[in-house]
Amino acid sequence: MKLIECPRDAMQGLTHFVPTDLKIRYLNALLQVGFDTLDFGSFVSPRAIPQLRDTAEVLAGLELDDTRTKLLAIVANVRGAEQASAFSAIQYIGFPLSVSETFQQRNTNKSIAQAFEEVDEIQKLCIEGEKQLVIYLSMGFGNPYGDPYSPDLISDFTGELVDMGVQIIAPSDTVGSSTPAHIETLFEQLIATFPTVEFGAHLHARPGEGPAKVLAAYRAGVRRIDGALRGFGGCPMAADDLTGNIPMEDVVETLTNQGVSLHLNQAALQKALALSAGVFM
Template structure:
């Protein structure tokens, strides 16, 4: 099981700027926990996401000497991918491709077709930089805008991504609309149709809904799950304040209950939980 910790997603919508030195302390603590991947920052316009305008400074302060955790940075366009390509420390570049035309425009000021063109360009850049592109399918479980959605449409998007050579696709429950049933149905369908692709679950949920969603993903065969300590975060372009990331501590508890075993540094995890209160309150 690959656990992806997403402090970037947790921090990006905060109103008050988290000081760079505090971000660095928090991320360095998370790097000692033993997560597979740390979604640590983004190379996007500071006008759009001012909270992460210091990503390059933060990266310079990270201690990667004793960790196996890989770094992931989100980009919203080719320019961001070019910036990310300049850092050998970054193994993954993430791009949000929306299933909803309305949300794609809202999130990146592009149509879906324009975004597909950009995905191809970013994939080329990432391969050249020795990085791997992770495509997040925003609104991957439906949308509130009335735009077309179906599991077959997710498959059609995935087929286009597979033809570009993209190996990791993460359907994302941007506004928390998924249910355990829709999660299991979608991932069973995708895993059977695209066995060569690694599928990740980037789910958002209301309080109390995490465990059932994780179990549904597990039943479908998913072995890559995103979370954030205490369930902080969610998309700032969405509107439901109660819908946050899956709480990492609840993901871990659920996985243990389901017999999934992995090794984390419990002391570092406890320190990160304590420090998260300083970052987010």
């Protein structure tokens, strides 16, 4: 079972700038918990995401010698992927590919067709740099724009990505519109159709909805789940302040109740939870 803790997603929309030294302290605390992967930062334009303009400085301050947690950075284009690839400490490069044409344009100022071209280039960079590309299928559970959507559409996108050599794909509930039944149905179809792909679940939810969504993904066979401590973050496009990342503590509790051994350092988890109050004030 792989847990992906996403402080980058949690922090990116904050209106106040989290000081670099505080980011480093918080991320170092998270590195001691035992998560599989830490989505720690992004290499995007500072104009687009000013909160993460210090990602390279933050990376330099991370204590990586005594952690098993791997690092993931988000990029929005080839240039960002080139920047991320220059750092040997980063194992995963994440790219948001929207199944909604409207959101792809709003999120990256590109069409879906152009985004696929970039994915192909980024995948080649990852192979050259011995990194793995993680594709987040934004609006993977529907969209508020009236753009076409169906599980078969997600399968079509997945097929194209597999043909490019992408091995990790995470349908993402960008606006929190999914239901447990929808989650289970989609992942059952994807896992049956593409058994060699590592599918992740990046879900957003309103308070109290997280456990049922996590359980649905787990029952469908998903073994890679994203979350963020205390459920901060989410997508500004959701237009709903109550919709955020699924709290990682809910993910942990739900999976533990299913008998899943997560091998987490509980003391370190509590320390990180305490520190989060100062980050997300």
